[in-house]
Amino acid sequence: MNSELQKEGKGKTLQKKASIKDVNKYAYYFLAPFFITYAIFNLYPTLYTIVLSFLDVSGFEIVGKFVGFQNFINLFNNNVFIQSVKNTAILWTVNFIPQITLAMILAYWFTNNRLKLKGQNLFKSLFYFPNIMTAASVAVIFYTLFSYPRGPINQILIGIGVLETPFDFFRNVFFTRGIVSFIQFWMWYGQTTLVLISGILSIDDSLYEAAIIDGATAWQSFTKITLPLIRPITLYVMITSLIGGLQMFDIPLLLTNGGPNGSVDTIMTYIYKQAFQGGRNISIASTASVVLLLITMLASLLVIIYFRRSSNTEKKE
Amino acid sequence: MKKYWKKFLGVGIASLLVLSACGDSGDSGSSDSSSSDITEDEDVELETYGSGDEVLEVWSFTDEINTMVEDYFVPANPDLGYKIEIVNIPTEEFETKLDPIISTNDAPDVILLEQNFAKKYVESGLLADLTQFSNVIEGSEDTYDYVKGIGTSEDGVFNATAWQAAPGAFFYRQSMAEEYLNASTPEEMQEKIKDWDSFIETARELKEASDGEKYMISSSGADLRFPYLGSRDTGWVVDDELVIDDKVYEMMETANMMIDEGLMLDVEAEGEEYFAGMNSDEIFGYTLPTWGLHFWLKPNAENTAGDWRMVQGPASYFRGGTWIGMLDNSEMKEAASELITFVATDEEFLTQWAKDTGDVVSNQKVVEAIKDEYSDEFLGGQNHYAAFSEMIDDINTDIITEYDQEINSLFLDDALTPFSKGEVELDDAINTFKGQVQNSYPSLTVE
Numbered sequence: 033m034n035s036e037l038q039k040e041g042k043g044k045t046l047q048k049k050a051s052i053k054d055v056n057k058y059a060y061y062f063l064a065p066f067f068i069t070y071a072i073f074n075l076y077p078t079l080y081t082i083v084l085s086f087l088d089v090s091g092f093e094i095v096g097k098f099v100g101f102q103n104f105i106n107l108f109n110n111n112v113f114i115q116s117v118k119n120t121a122i123l124w125t126v127n128f129i130p131q132i133t134l135a136m137i138l139a140y141w142f143t144n145n146r147l148k149l150k151g152q153n154l155f156k157s158l159f160y161f162p163n164i165m166t167a168a169s170v171a172v173i174f175y176t177l178f179s180y181p182r183g184p185i186n187q188i189l190i191g192i193g194v195l196e197t198p199f200d201f202f203r204n205v206f207f208t209r210g211i212v213s214f215i216q217f218w219m220w221y222g223q224t225t226l227v228l229i230s231g232i233l234s235i236d237d238s239l240y241e242a243a244i245i246d247g248a249t250a251w252q253s254f255t256k257i258t259l260p261l262i263r264p265i266t267l268y269v270m271i272t273s274l275i276g277g278l279q280m281f282d283i284p285l286l287l288t289n290g291g292p293n294g295s296v297d298t299i300m301t302y303i304y305k306q307a308f309q310g311g312r313n314i315s316i317a318s319t320a321s322v323v324l325l326l327i328t329m330l331a332s333l334l335v336i337i338y339f340r341r342s343s344n345t346e347k348k349e
Numbered sequence: 350m351k352k353y354w355k356k357f358l359g360v361g362i363a364s365l366l367v368l369s370a371c372g373d374s375g376d377s378g379s380s381d382s383s384s385s386d387i388t389e390d391e392d393v394e395l396e397t398y399g400s401g402d403e404v405l406e407v408w409s410f411t412d413e414i415n416t417m418v419e420d421y422f423v424p425a426n427p428d429l430g431y432k433i434e435i436v437n438i439p440t441e442e443f444e445t446k447l448d449p450i451i452s453t454n455d456a457p458d459v460i461l462l463e464q465n466f467a468k469k470y471v472e473s474g475l476l477a478d479l480t481q482f483s484n485v486i487e488g489s490e491d492t493y494d495y496v497k498g499i500g501t502s503e504d505g506v507f508n509a510t511a512w513q514a515a516p517g518a519f520f521y522r523q524s525m526a527e528e529y530l531n532a533s534t535p536e537e538m539q540e541k542i543k544d545w546d547s548f549i550e551t552a553r554e555l556k557e558a559s560d561g562e563k564y565m566i567s568s569s570g571a572d573l574r575f576p577y578l579g580s581r582d583t584g585w586v587v588d589d590e591l592v593i594d595d596k597v598y599e600m601m602e603t604a605n606m607m608i609d610e611g612l613m614l615d616v617e618a619e620g621e622e623y624f625a626g627m628n629s630d631e632i633f634g635y636t637l638p639t640w641g642l643h644f645w646l647k648p649n650a651e652n653t654a655g656d657w658r659m660v661q662g663p664a665s666y667f668r669g670g671t672w673i674g675m676l677d678n679s680e681m682k683e684a685a686s687e688l689i690t691f692v693a694t695d696e697e698f699l700t701q702w703a704k705d706t707g708d709v710v711s712n713q714k715v716v717e718a719i720k721d722e723y724s725d726e727f728l729g730g731q732n733h734y735a736a737f738s739e740m741i742d743d744i745n746t747d748i749i750t751e752y753d754q755e756i757n758s759l760f761l762d763d764a765l766t767p768f769s770k771g772e773v774e775l776d777d778a779i780n781t782f783k784g785q786v787q788n789s790y791p792s793l794t795v796e
Contacts, residue, residue, distance in 0.1 A: 090791075090792075091473075092448070092451065092452065092473050092474075092475060094452065106791070110788060111784055112784060112785060112788040113788075176621075179620070179621065179622075180616075180617075180622075181616070181622065182622060200770075203766075203767075203770060203772065289762070291762050292766075292767065292772075293763065293767055293772075293773075293781065294763070294781075294785075305789075306788075306789075308444075308445050308448075309755060309789070310752075310755035310759075310789030310790060311755075311789050311790040311791065311792070312448065313789075313791060316791065
């Protein structure tokens with residue numbers, strides 16, 4: 033009787049194991065949709081773009097002939113493209129430095145136990161609002177604000193006596209770049225602030241308490257505790273912002289279509305214009321896309337290496 | 350409780366911002382492709398007319414074709430035997446939607462082409478030769494040569510035709526002409542601006558007489574560019590080589606000088622200020638084509654209506670217009686030819702269309718027959734139809750190339766605007782322009 037029961041029990045566990053094995057394979061089925069979608073809509077286009085960059089497809093043609101690295105050589109000798117790379121770098125730097133600085137200050141204030149700011153949630157949502165608006169609307173708003181000769185900004189500046197005659201902001205390289213950078217900064221600093229706040233909040237409070245007991249000033253606990261411990265989050269912000277910045281597209285295109293004199297033409301607007309306007313040089317656009325991919329990988333790698341190295345040296349100290 | 354209130358406030362402000370961001374800023378309807386209005390966000394629309402098993406697919410950026418099919422073509426042909434499916438796509442998305450599928454089976458049968466990009470498709474070799482259809486040839490006999498010229502490729506293949514002609518004119522304010530320029534009739538005014546030298550002289554006269562309060566024109570990109578480009582001897586590209594006509598240099602110098610001397614207000618073409626000037630007493634005249642009168646000037650000139658007159662101005666030109674053609678890989682060519690013959694050549698239809706809409710149609714016979722019946726209160730009773738019809742004969746289509754859309758816009762952005770505003774030297778402007786053309790068309794020779 034007993035042995036029979038035992039036998040039955042053994043049989044059951046065996047069956048159970050077998051059925052778990054059976055169930056395991058379903059995981060693959062559940063994962064499959066992602067991989068299939070990825071392969072069709074992401075992997076295949078990426079590989080095909082690389083293939084296209086070695087052909088000479090343009091206009092109404094569908095097939096092209098193999099031209100080796102000629103597209104890459106032409107691209108690096110093309111002043112318009114080189115200018116767009118420089119523009120992208122300028123626009124990203126000018127918007128990212130104030131953005132990370134302000135975001136860091138705001139994140140510090142919002143998380144500081146001594147300050148205990150009121151109305152935090154309201155301000156957090158207010159700072160995030162610019163990001164909710166679509167880029168097209170933001171571009172229209174700023175275009176109207178700074179329009180020439182009778183936009184609101186011009187009228188205000190003339191009204192308070194700063195200007196005597198209207199100033200055409202979008203014909204000036206410095207101001208157009210400034211406005212584009214400002215919009216990027218204004219749209220994204222709220223997002224960056226929130227990410228940094230979440231990073232700071234994940235730091236154990238007892239560290240700060242210990243520091244206070246040891247007599248550390250607020251500045252000391254910020255530089256010696258907060259900054260080193262949010263390093264991974266800062267790295268994340270750096271990388272995502274870098275990738276986003278390299279792909280800057282909608283604001284420059286919608287605001288001035290890259291003008292004046294191509295001063296806010298970015299790599300992405302270059303790719304767009306090559307692919308869909310004029311001679312519709314699909315191959316050149318693909319080549320520029322591949323170059324953009326390489327630049328992105330290289331820049332991300334440099335940032336990661338920099339962060340690794342500086343954290344290693346600190347550990348040694 | 351307080352916490353909830355705060356959250357509510359936050360969400361409230363957020364939704365307000367989102368709502369206000371979505372608000373439509375309103376757009377004056379235009380049939381010109383160069384107005385790249387970014388607030389416009391219409392979806393592609395599909396309408397079906399008639400009944401039958403087979404489908405004739407038509408792609409269009411203008412809903413005029415819907416009216417034509419619904420109110421004229423289907424009633425005139427009750428036993429069609431096929432359905433007509435019209436897909437309406439906004440002008441600025443039309444090419445990007447059409448190009449990827451144009452040589453596949455998904456391509457439409459009939460496409461409507463804005464003049465700006467008509468040549469690109471006419472030269473593509475993908476459109477059907479219309480001369481294989483006797484009904485099209487017979488109907489096109491009285492079609493204006495310039496209309497057929499745009500629809501004919503370099504190799505002489507007749508690929509597209511049109512129902513309208515879009516000659517351009519110069520519209521001016523009668524009251525200002527009388528007060529400052531002693532010109533009381535359009536004939537006297539035309540004499541004062543019959544060529545570019547007299548045009549500039551008259552602009553100076555206007556400035557002096559009005560103490561610099563009135564400007565001859567509003568914008569170089571709109572008011573100078575089209576008539577100057579229309580008076581060139583050679584197009585932008587000849588034998589795959591970029592050619593810069595003397596008239597192009599002349600235009601740049603004129604624009605620069607007019608801004609310098611305060612003869613032009615110098616606002617952005619088709620911008621807010623450009624349209625606002627139509628309703629103010631600051632701008633003397635505008636360079637506009639047929640549709641510009643109906644779609645731009647009339648809706649924007651409420652206070653100044655009745656004070657406008659039209660003349661040819663310093664040069665004959667045309668701007669815009671809609672062409673229609675069929676794709677060579679279509680399986681519905683016979684049906685397509687019926688539709689094209691009807692909308693572009695049927696005299697009865699074109700007469701009715703001209704009467705219903707005021708459009709200047711492409712058929713010379715129809716225009717001659719009806720032109721004397723018109724009189725426009727907006728133009729103080731002047732017959733705009735007759736005036737426009739006289740401007741058609743001088744239009745030169747040899748200078749229109751498939752590269753024009755892109756090169757015209759590069760020229761405006763990289764050469765005309767920066768040089769006319771005095772930001773760069775002439776040579777630098779031309780070199781930047783050449784570099785941009787080479788960048789857009791690597792296969793062209795640019796020297």
